[in-house]
Structure formats: C-alpha cells, structure tokens
Amino acid sequence: MPVPVELANSWSLAEGMMEKGNHNSALDELRTSWDLCENDSQRAKTLKMAGDAGTALGVDDPDMQRVHWRKALKNYRNSMKMDSKNKETRKAMNNLSSMMDANAISRGVGLQLMDEGNPTPFGLFAIVAVIMMSLVAVKVISDMLTEEEGNPVVSMDVSYVDSETGQRTMGTIEIELFQDEAPVHVENMLLHASQGNYDSTIFHRVIEDFMNQGGDIDNQNGAGGYAAKWFGYCNGESRSSSSACGQSQWTIPDEANNGLKHGPGKLAMAKTSAENTGGSQFYIVPTGSTPDWLDGVHTVFGEVISGMSHVDAINGVQTENDKPVDDVILVSVSVN
Numbered sequence: 149m150p151v152p153v154e155l156a157n158s159w160s161l162a163e164g165m166m167e168k169g170n171h172n173s174a175l176d177e178l179r180t181s182w183d184l185c186e187n188d189s190q191r192a193k194t195l196k197m198a199g200d201a202g203t204a205l206g207v208d209d210p211d212m213q214r215v216h217w218r219k220a221l222k223n224y225r226n227s228m229k230m231d232s233k234n235k236e237t238r239k240a241m242n243n244l245s246s247m248m249d250a251n252a253i254s255r256g257v258g259l260q261l262m263d264e265g266n267p268t269p270f271g272l273f274a275i276v277a278v279i280m281m282s283l284v285a286v287k288v289i290s291d292m293l294t295e296e297e298g299n300p301v302v303s304m305d306v307s308y309v310d311s312e313t314g315q316r317t318m319g320t321i322e323i324e325l326f327q328d329e330a331p332v333h334v335e336n337m338l339l340h341a342s343q344g345n346y347d348s349t350i351f352h353r354v355i356e357d358f359m360n361q362g363g364d365i366d367n368q369n370g371a372g373g374y375a376a377k378w379f380g381y382c383n384g385e386s387r388s389s390s391s392a393c394g395q396s397q398w399t400i401p402d403e404a405n406n407g408l409k410h411g412p413g414k415l416a417m418a419k420t421s422a423e424n425t426g427g428s429q430f431y432i433v434p435t436g437s438t439p440d441w442l443d444g445v446h447t448v449f450g451e452v453i454s455g456m457s458h459v460d461a462i463n464g465v466q467t468e469n470d471k472p473v474d475d476v477i478l479v480s481v482s483v484n
Contacts, residue, residue: 192231199223232348321455330449339376351476373428408448415450434463
C-alpha cells in the first residue's frame with residue numbers, strides 16, 4: 149500500500165528535525181504522523197522513528213536519560229510487535245538495551261528497590277520493613293535465607309503451523325537452566341531474555357529427529373547472534389578487553405565438559421566448529437533424538453520441563469533445506 153503524501157511529508161519533517169538535533173519537536177511531529185498512518189507497517193515505522201528520537205534525547209539530556217530511554221525502548225518494542233522482521237528496528241532496540249545496561253538503567257518502572265545505585269521510595273520502605281521483620285522474626289528470616297534456591301526457568305512462547313492440523317498453533321515451552329553446571333551460558337540466556345533480544349525471532353533450522361535451532365538475534369538465518377555481554381571472548385579468542393571487538397563479535401567460553409549429555413528435551417548452545425564461539429543461538433533436542441556425538445563439544449545447559457509436545461510438533465513441521473516453510477516464531481522469552 150502506498151504511503152499517503154501527508155504521512156510521507158510528516159516523516160520527512162521529523163527526520164529533518166532529528167538531523168538538526170530538535171528531538172522534542174520531532175516527537176511532536178511524529179504524533180501527527182501517527183494519526184495519518186493507515187496500517188501497521190506505517191505505524192511500526194513511526195514508532196521506530198520515535199524510538200530513535202527518544203534515544204537521542206536521552207544522550208542529550210542526561211538528567212532525564214532514564215525516562216527518555218525507557219519510552220524509547222517501549223516504542224521499539226511496540227514497533228517490533230507490528231513488524232517483527234525489521235532488522236533496523238531490532239538492531240536499534242538491542243543497541244539501546246546495551247546502552248541502558250552500561251548506564252545501570254532498568255527496563256521497567258515497576259517496584260524497584262534500587263535505581264542507578266540509589267534506593268527508590270519503595271526500596272526505602274522495603275529496607276525498613278525488612279529491619280522490622282528481622283526484629284520480630286529472626287528465626288523465620290534465617291530459615292528463608294538459608295533455603296536453597298532452585299534453578300531459573302525460562303518460558304518460551306512459540307507459534308508454528310502444525311503439520312497435522314495445518315493450523316497455526318500457540319504454545320509455551322518451559323526450560324530449567326542448569327546454572328551450577330553452566331553458569332556463563334545460563335547468565336547469557338537470562339540476559340538475552342531480559343533484554344527482549346529473543347522476542348519475535350524464529351527457529352531458522354529444524355531437522356527432523358535431530359533438533360530445533362533458533363536464537364539468531366541478528367539475521368534470523370543462522371549467520372548471526374552474539375553474547376549478551378562481554379565475557380572475554382571475541383569470535384572465540386580470549387581477549388583482555390572488548391575495545392577492539394564489536395558487539396556482533398562477542399562470544400562466550402565453552403562449558404561443554406560439565407558432565408551434561410545430549411538427549412530428548414535438552415537445551416544446548418549452537419556455535420561454529422571452533423571453540424568458544426557461542427553467542428545467542430541455541431537448539432532443543434526432540435523426543436527420540438540422542439545426538440551423543442555432540443557431547444563435550446556443544447554445551448548442554450538446560451532441559452525442557454513443560455511443553456515437550458510443542459518441541460516435537462515443531463520438529464515435525466514442513467521444511468525446505470532445513471528451514472521451516474512457515475515461520476516457527478519465538479514470540480517471547482520470559483524468566484520465571
């Protein structure tokens with residue numbers, strides 16, 4: 149559908165304002181653009197531009213940086229919901245997420261204890277409450293503190309066309325992550341999930357009776373993906389600093405000799421044939437598959453505890469050259 153002339157002019161005005169550094173004026177103009185949009189594609193572009201303006205505002209206005217960047221991140225996420233395959237939007241969103249991490253800015257405005265190193269009002273209340281409880285219930289709190297915590301669990305909401313029914317199906321796969329056996333891999337996945345990097349990506353490689361592979365947050369074809377933070381490795385090589393290594397080259401060290409074996413329901417890190425080249429891609433093993441030749445090579449770091457039927461159904465979708473004919477979408481990944 150062609151872009152209405154008025155909308156195109158409004159976008160052009162907003163772009164000109166951003167080039168001149170008038171980001172607040174650009175946001176005002178983009179509100180006009182929104183009213184002129186006729187479909188989700190146009191709305192997605194408008195939201196992406198608003199995200200760009202908000203990101204720039206946060207750079208220019210350090211005192212209000214947290215507010216500007218949270219609004220910008222929300223605009224990027226809403227844009228991705230309308231146009232999930234837009235690489236430029238995903239790249240901008242990931243870059244902003246990294247900037248927020250570097251500046252200790254959380255991605256929500258919920259009940260936070262600390263914000264940029266300082267206690268929030270809720271945090272102060274919580275601190276007082278804890279002190280009061282400690283005075284009247286020392287034993288109870290002691291028992292709570294000594295209680296062993298369980299492994300983290302991630303929930304993957306997936307969408308796929310079932311080969312038996314021919315209908316698009318939604319489902320949830322819950323995976324327990326083994327943080328003691330593979331702490332780096334678990335931290336990496338939790339960071340990617342919390343940053344929203346996996347949201348609206350696809351399972352780009354599905355091989356029947358072998359595995360389902362996804363998590364390419366760059367290209368969604370198996371050629372991209374990177375570590376969620378600097379773990380000391382650049383394209384598999386140990387480095388003392390990330391200064392000469394772009395984010396797209398960040399990788400994580402192997403933890404393949406942790407004693408965990410491949411088998412049905414296991415989650416493992418995808419990588420190249422070289423050591424320490426894992427980033428964001430992963431694969432899940434379906435029922436009936438035991439690829440033991442990968443033991444000690446690819447790191448196993450989790451196991452499906454719920455939703456195995458969806459893993460198996462995805463493994464049976466129609467493919468062409470190992471790529472699903474209809475996209476198998478990783479709608480979102482959340483941490484329980």
